[in-house]
Amino acid sequence: MDFEHIESHIVNVNINKLDVDSTVNRIIDGVQCMMKDDNNVIQLLILAVRCIDLTTLAGDDVTDRVNSLINKALAPVSKDIVKSVESRDVDVSNLRCASVCLYPARITDAVAHMNAIKLQTKLPIASVAAGFPAGQTFIDVKILEVQLAIEKGATEIDIVISRWMVLEGKWHELFDEVKKLKTACGRVIMKTILETGELNNLDNVFTASMVCMAAGSDFIKTSTGKATVNATLQVGVVMAQAIHAYWELTGRRVGLKPAGGLRTAEHAVQWLQLMEIMLGGDWLNSRLFRIGASSLLGSIEKSLETLI
Numbered sequence: 001m002d003f004e005h006i007e008s009h010i011v012n013v014n015i016n017k018l019d020v021d022s023t024v025n026r027i028i029d030g031v032q033c034m035m036k037d038d039n040n041v042i043q044l045l046i047l048a049v050r051c052i053d054l055t056t057l058a059g060d061d062v063t064d065r066v067n068s069l070i071n072k073a074l075a076p077v078s079k080d081i082v083k084s085v086e087s088r089d090v091d092v093s094n095l096r097c098a099s100v101c102l103y104p105a106r107i108t109d110a111v112a113h114m115n116a117i118k119l120q121t122k123l124p125i126a127s128v129a130a131g132f133p134a135g136q137t138f139i140d141v142k143i144l145e146v147q148l149a150i151e152k153g154a155t156e157i158d159i160v161i162s163r164w165m166v167l168e169g170k171w172h173e174l175f176d177e178v179k180k181l182k183t184a185c186g187r188v189i190m191k192t193i194l195e196t197g198e199l200n201n202l203d204n205v206f207t208a209s210m211v212c213m214a215a216g217s218d219f220i221k222t223s224t225g226k227a228t229v230n231a232t233l234q235v236g237v238v239m240a241q242a243i244h245a246y247w248e249l250t251g252r253r254v255g256l257k258p259a260g261g262l263r264t265a266e267h268a269v270q271w272l273q274l275m276e277i278m279l280g281g282d283w284l285n286s287r288l289f290r291i292g293a294s295s296l297l298g299s300i301e302k303s304l305e306t307l308i
Contacts, residue, residue, distance in 0.1 A: 001250065003175045006214035009249065010171060015202040015238055024233045027277060031270050038307050041269065043090050045300050045307075048268035049076050051286045053126050053257070055101040055294045057225065066102060066109040073097035073123055077301050084308035097297070098286040099124035099156055103132075104149045111153040122155075126191070130159035130181055133195070133224035139177060146184040156189040157181075158257075158292075160224060163198045166208050174208065175215045182216035191219035191257050191290070194239075197229030202238045209242035219255035225292065230260025233274060240278035253282070259292025265303035268296060 035041055054073040056065055074096050077085075082092050100123060102110060110125045127149040130142035146157055159181050165174040182190050192212040196205050209220050220239055223230040236258055243254050256279075258271050268291060275283045283289055 001214045001216075003172050003211075003214070006175070006210055007171075009245070010207045010210050013203045013207050015206055015241075017202060017234075020202065020234050020237050023237050023277070027233060027237075027270055027273050030277075031266060031273050034269065034273070035266065039088060039090075041265075042085055042088060042304065042307055044269050044272050045265055045304055046085060046090055046092060046095065047284065048265075048272060048291060049095065049297065049300060050098060051289050052076070052097045052291045052293055052297055053099045053101040053259075054097045054297060055225070055259075055292050056106075057101070057103060057128060057132075061103060061106055063109045066100075066106050067113045069100050069102075070110060070113050070123060072297065073100050074119070076297055077304060081301065081304050081308065085304065088308075096123065098290055099126045101126040101128065101158065101292060103127070104129060104145060104152070104154070107149060107152040107154050124155045125153055126156035126158055127154035128158045128160070128224075129154075132158070132160050132193075133226040135160040135162045135195075139180060142177075143180060143184045146181055150185070150188055154188070156191065157185050158191045158193060158221060160193045160195060161208065161212065163195055166194075166199050166204050171207065171211050175211050178212050178215035178217060189218045190216070191221045191255075192217040193221040193224055193259075195224055195227055196222050196232075196235040196239075197227040202234065205235050205238045206242050209239050210246060213242070213246045213252075213254045217254060219257050219290065221257040221259055221290075221292065223258075223260035223292075225260035227260070231258035231262060233270060236271065236274050237278060240274060244279055253288055255288040255290065256283070257290040257292055262291055262293050262296050263299060264296070265300045268300060
């Protein structure tokens with residue numbers, strides 16, 4: 001899609017914050033009622049596990065940590081939990097996380113470990129790129145980082161946008177940059193991190209979402225997890241509104257990935273409820289919904305232990 005085709009849909013954007021807050025309250029209230037139904041919660045938590053991009057993005061990441069992350073992503077809950085959940089007629093076949101998410105320098109560790117354990121069906125490797133987390137570097141460097149990450153074995157790329165382009169209203173420049181990065185990704189899934197906590201207002205969140213989708217993003221993602229404010233239900237509602245609007249405009253489904261601040265089982269269920277309310281059941285799978293998280297999986301496992 002050319003920028004001109006999206007331009008008329010990003011002028012005079014005016015997100016009604018009261019409506020957004022009302023939707024968020026409806027989601028929260030609905031989840032509080034849902035949490036009383038153990039079987040329903042168990043099914044939703046298993047779905048959440050399947051949608052997690054299990055993440056480590058620390059300066060002190062080492063080979064052993066990457067290996068442990070992969071092992072956990074391949075066996076996200078204990079065998080006892082799997083057996084108990086299975087006895088409730090919940091599908092836990094091939095239960096694993098959607099991917100592992102790493103810095104580019106750790107991709108070779110992930111590839112080596114999966115080869116060492118002779119994994120028949122490889123776990124997707126998502127790499128952050130394009131100057132993560134700030135994005136404050138040259139476009140040539142961003143493109144090269146994407147290309148090198150794919151060359152080393154990344155099967156998904158999580159890029160960051162240049163937030164200054166949003167804050168200065170440089171929408172055409174943002175479109176061009178994201179499109180260049182998608183071209184570098186080729187057929188590899190590209191998730192585009194908006195870093196919504198730095199975009200100042202919900203109008204900018206909606207507009208940036210539309211521009212990034214028009215430029216070819218396969219997912220739009222809330223946050224790096226490194227900002228003061230990360231994934232909130234408010235920005236989730238607005239990003240889902242943009243995804244729905246883009247789908248109606250083009251017929252192309254784009255995924256959503258919240259990341260940063262999702263730490264409890266209830267948070268996971270809230271986001272699943274958001275997706276169902278805003279986009280419908282077609283988005284309730286790892287092809288169109290991901291959760292970027294590290295500690296969330298442990299919380300889900302503890303909740304499942306309690307529920308069974």
